[in-house]
Amino acid sequence: MKTKLLLLCAFALCVIALVACAAPAPTATPVPPTPTAASNVSAILTATAPQAQTGAPPAPTPSGSSERATIRVGDLDRNYLYYVPANLPRNAPLLFAFHGSSSDAAWLRTSTEYKFERLADQNGFIVVYPNGYGMSWNDCNQTGTQSAKTAKIDDVGFVRALIAKFKTDHGVNPSRVFATGVSNGGHFVYRLAFEIPDEITAIAAVVANVPTDDTFDCRVSGKSIPTLIINGTSDPRVPYEGGRTGLSATVRSTQASAEYFVKLNGQTSLPKTTRLPHRDPSDPTSVDRTIWNDAGKPEVVLVTVNGGGHTLPKAKFSTVSIMGLQLGLATGDLDGPAEIWEFFARQPLRK
Numbered sequence: 001m002k003t004k005l006l007l008l009c010a011f012a013l014c015v016i017a018l019v020a021c022a023a024p025a026p027t028a029t030p031v032p033p034t035p036t037a038a039s040n041v042s043a044i045l046t047a048t049a050p051q052a053q054t055g056a057p058p059a060p061t062p063s064g065s066s067e068r069a070t071i072r073v074g075d076l077d078r079n080y081l082y083y084v085p086a087n088l089p090r091n092a093p094l095l096f097a098f099h100g101s102s103s104d105a106a107w108l109r110t111s112t113e114y115k116f117e118r119l120a121d122q123n124g125f126i127v128v129y130p131n132g133y134g135m136s137w138n139d140c141n142q143t144g145t146q147s148a149k150t151a152k153i154d155d156v157g158f159v160r161a162l163i164a165k166f167k168t169d170h171g172v173n174p175s176r177v178f179a180t181g182v183s184n185g186g187h188f189v190y191r192l193a194f195e196i197p198d199e200i201t202a203i204a205a206v207v208a209n210v211p212t213d214d215t216f217d218c219r220v221s222g223k224s225i226p227t228l229i230i231n232g233t234s235d236p237r238v239p240y241e242g243g244r245t246g247l248s249a250t251v252r253s254t255q256a257s258a259e260y261f262v263k264l265n266g267q268t269s270l271p272k273t274t275r276l277p278h279r280d281p282s283d284p285t286s287v288d289r290t291i292w293n294d295a296g297k298p299e300v301v302l303v304t305v306n307g308g309g310h311t312l313p314k315a316k317f318s319t320v321s322i323m324g325l326q327l328g329l330a331t332g333d334l335d336g337p338a339e340i341w342e343f344f345a346r347q348p349l350r351k
Contacts, residue, residue: 062117064088066109071165073158080162081105081129083117084170093125093176094166095344096159098185100207101136101146101247105129108182113314115337123345126172128162137181137188140210141249142217146184155188156195163199178344180204182312183237184247187211193225193261194218201350202226202298204340206312207238209251210260224265226298228343229258230336232308234328240304258290258302265300267292276333283317285331301343305331312336 064085070077097116099108108129109117116127134147138155148155159179166172179200181189186208193203195218202225209231211217231238231254237246242253252260262271269292276287285307293299305313309328311320317332 062114062121064117064121066117071158071161073161074154076133076153078133078158078161079131081109081131082166083120083127083129085121085124085126087124088126088170089124090171091173091176092170093123093178093344094128094163094172095120095125095341096128096130096162096177096179096181096189098130098137098179098181098188099132099135100181100183100185101132104135105131108185112312112337115314115335116341119337119341123341125176126166126170128166130158130162132184132188137184138191139184139187139249140191140194140216140218141187141245141247141251142211142215144184144187144247144249146247156191159192160196160199174199175201175349177201177350178203180206180340181208182206183208183310187249187251191218193227194220197221197223197225198350200225202228202344202347204228204230204343205257206230206336206340207232207235207310209238209242209245209254210257212242212250212252215250222264224298225261226300226343226347227258227261227265228301228303228340229254230303230305230312230334230339232305232311232328232331234307235310236326236328237310254302254304258292258300261300262292265292265298267294267297267300269294271302278333279315280317280332283329283332285317285329285333287313287331287333298347303334303339305334307331 064083066083068081070079097108120127132148133153136146136148138148138153163177167174177200179189179192186205189203189205190210192200231240233240240254242251244250271290271292273288273290288304290302307329308331311330313331313334313336315335318330320327320330
């Protein structure tokens with residue numbers, strides 16, 4: 001009897017094991033990604049780089065903390081991302097980075113490969129990526145059709161509120177506040193230069209030009225400010241030679257935009273132009289850096305990407321498109337974020 005019982009138990013265990021082996025393993029249901037502005041038409045960035053670039057080692061990951069936050073400005077809750085290095089020094093600089101139209105702060109972080117954050121780790125400053133109203137900024141182009149322009153959003157007030165907050169919360173140096181922007185974001189930093197130069201130490205506008213006089217929609221303080229402009233000669237959205245932009249605004253040429261600040265800053269000497277070293281023989285672009293830098297006067301720098309498109313270069317030659325919309329070439333001869341930070345870092349304290 002005892003032997004029979006043992007045989008029955010063994011048989012039952014074998015049956016259970018066979019059933020377990022035959023049953024399909026449980027599978028996790030994939031969670032679809034949350035839609036963001038980065039999945040919209042003007043925010044999906046596809047860069048096709050030469051094969052030689054694919055073996056490059058990955059850049060180091062930023063070591064600080066990135067946060068998302070909201071601040072009340074007037075009747076609106078405005079949101080933004082910001083990055084604080086792990087060992088932030090006292091009196092640290094503050095750098096604003098403004099995205100282009102139809103994109104957002106998260107897109108700007110990823111499309112620049114977190115380079116501003118790695119620079120922040122190396123140089124000890126905070127990076128703030130504000131989000132525009134309706135994925136846009138209220139710039140100085142009177143005829144612009146973006147949401148922030150038509151709704152007359154107080155984006156300057158948004159920036160001033162953020163400066164005050166980061167001064168209170170993190171002790172940033174109010175004399176070391178910098179602003180850079182791409183496309184519509186670049187047009188907006190011109191507004192900051194014109195209207196609040198006492199609160200912005202220097203600006204860097206990328207693929208953006210100053211509006212023409214007949215479409216100019218900003219209050220100009222008349223005060224000088226160090227200015228860097230990075231534009232491509234083959235930009236399909238913001239014409240290098242001036243004219244109608246992709247947002248139905250009319251702008252000066254890139255040369256005239258630089259000369260606007262040359263005059264504003266009191267520069268009178270002839271500029272100096274140098275050609276940057278060429279890195280990739282397969283890259284048809286080239287880069288010229290022109291500097292107006294009279295002693296004691298705020299400098300103006302124009303970086304011209306010959307053959308470059310509507311892009312912020314990242315030192316990797318590539319062809320850039322957005323959902324089939326060709327934006328042109330990104331040169332491999334220029335690291336845009338590094339160029340911007342080096343320009344900001346050498347500026348004297350705002351008086």
